[in-house]
Amino acid sequence: MEFVVTTVQHPSPAVTDLARKIAVKLSAPFVARSRYSLAAIRKQYNVSGLIVAATDGPVVHTDDGEYFFHLSMAELRIKNLINGKHDHMITAMGLAAGMSVLDCTLGLATDAIVASFVAGEAGKITGLESSPVIALVAELGLQHFVGEANQKYDITSALRRIKVENADFNHYLEALPDNSFDIVYFDPMFRNPIYKSSNLNPIRSLADKRPLGIAAVKQACRVAKRKVVVKEAAGSREFERLGITTTTGGKYSSVQYGIIDCFSKINGGGQIWND
Ligand SMILES: C[S@@+](CC[C@H](N)C(=O)[O-])C[C@H]1O[C@@H](n2cnc3c(N)ncnc32)[C@H](O)[C@@H]1O
Known part of the structure; x- marks a missing residue:
C-alpha cells in the first residue's frame, strides 16, 4: 500500500x-x-x-x-495477572521473570507487552514485524507511550524494554545462533480471520498474511531453549499441518496455543522438530 x-x-x-x-x-x-x-x-x-x-x-x-498505538488488552491482562488470574499465553510459554522471548509476529505488540511485564527487568523481549508501517507504529508507541502510573505495576517500563526489528522472521531466525531465546512465539494472521471483535481489523490490509511455514518452525526450535508457542484460531487445522500435537487455551476461547517443548534437546532428549 x-x-x-x-x-x-x-x-x-x-x-x-x-x-x-x-x-x-x-x-x-x-x-x-x-x-x-x-x-x-x-x-x-x-x-x-x-x-x-x-x-x-x-x-x-x-x-x-x-x-494508532494503544495498550489494547495488554493492560487488562496485566491487571488480571497481578490479581492472580492466569493468562493462557503466559501459561503456554511457561514464562517467568528473567526469561527471553522472541515474538516473531509483533503486530500491535499486545502480547509482547504482557510478556515483557512478566519477564521483568532481567528478561529480554524482541519483537519482529515484517510490515514497515506496523513495525514503525509499534516501535514509536513502545518508546514513547506513557501508561497509567500505578504503585502495583509499571507498564511503561515494560513497553520500553521491548526491542523492535522490522524484519521477516523467516530470515531473522535463520541468522540466530542455537538456543538464543528461551521462548520463540508466533501469532500469524489466522487462516480464517475472526473479524468480529478483532482489534486487528485496522491493520489487516497492512499485515503480512503468509502462513507460518514448517521451515520457520524448525528454525524456531533450534533457536528456542525452552518452547516454541504458536497461537491459532480454535479448531484450525494449522496445528495439524505444522505437526503440533500439544495445545492449550480456554475451554470456550476462540484461540488456542500450540506448544512445542524444546527443553528436551538441551537435556539430551529428542522431539519431533529437532532433526
Ligand atoms: C496476528 S498479528 C500479531 C498480533 C500480536 N501478537 C499482538 O499481540 O498484537 C500478526 C502480525 O505478524 C506479522 N507477520 C506476519 N508474518 C510475518 C513474518 N514472516 N515476519 C514478521 N512479521 C510477520 C503481520 O504483519 C502482523 O502484524
Missing part, C-alpha cells in the same frame, strides 16, 4: 519533525498539511494510505479504518 505522511492541522515543530522522520524512514512523501483535508491529500496523491503525525504519535489511515 502506498502512503503519504502528513501532520494534524496546526502542528507543533515537534510534530512536523516526527512526520518528516517517518517519511524518511518509510521512503514516503511528506506533505505539509496546510488547510488541506485528509481526503483532499489522498485524492491529490492518489493513495489509500495516510500517516498523520500528532502529538501522541502517528495515526495510520487505511481503507480498513485508522489505528
Whole structure:
C-alpha cells in the first residue's frame, strides 16, 4: 500500500519533525498539511494510505479504518495477572521473570507487552514485524507511550524494554545462533480471520498474511531453549499441518496455543522438530 505522511492541522515543530522522520524512514512523501483535508491529500496523491503525525504519535489511515498505538488488552491482562488470574499465553510459554522471548509476529505488540511485564527487568523481549508501517507504529508507541502510573505495576517500563526489528522472521531466525531465546512465539494472521471483535481489523490490509511455514518452525526450535508457542484460531487445522500435537487455551476461547517443548534437546532428549 502506498502512503503519504502528513501532520494534524496546526502542528507543533515537534510534530512536523516526527512526520518528516517517518517519511524518511518509510521512503514516503511528506506533505505539509496546510488547510488541506485528509481526503483532499489522498485524492491529490492518489493513495489509500495516510500517516498523520500528532502529538501522541502517528495515526495510520487505511481503507480498513485508522489505528494508532494503544495498550489494547495488554493492560487488562496485566491487571488480571497481578490479581492472580492466569493468562493462557503466559501459561503456554511457561514464562517467568528473567526469561527471553522472541515474538516473531509483533503486530500491535499486545502480547509482547504482557510478556515483557512478566519477564521483568532481567528478561529480554524482541519483537519482529515484517510490515514497515506496523513495525514503525509499534516501535514509536513502545518508546514513547506513557501508561497509567500505578504503585502495583509499571507498564511503561515494560513497553520500553521491548526491542523492535522490522524484519521477516523467516530470515531473522535463520541468522540466530542455537538456543538464543528461551521462548520463540508466533501469532500469524489466522487462516480464517475472526473479524468480529478483532482489534486487528485496522491493520489487516497492512499485515503480512503468509502462513507460518514448517521451515520457520524448525528454525524456531533450534533457536528456542525452552518452547516454541504458536497461537491459532480454535479448531484450525494449522496445528495439524505444522505437526503440533500439544495445545492449550480456554475451554470456550476462540484461540488456542500450540506448544512445542524444546527443553528436551538441551537435556539430551529428542522431539519431533529437532532433526
Ligand atoms: C496476528 S498479528 C500479531 C498480533 C500480536 N501478537 C499482538 O499481540 O498484537 C500478526 C502480525 O505478524 C506479522 N507477520 C506476519 N508474518 C510475518 C513474518 N514472516 N515476519 C514478521 N512479521 C510477520 C503481520 O504483519 C502482523 O502484524
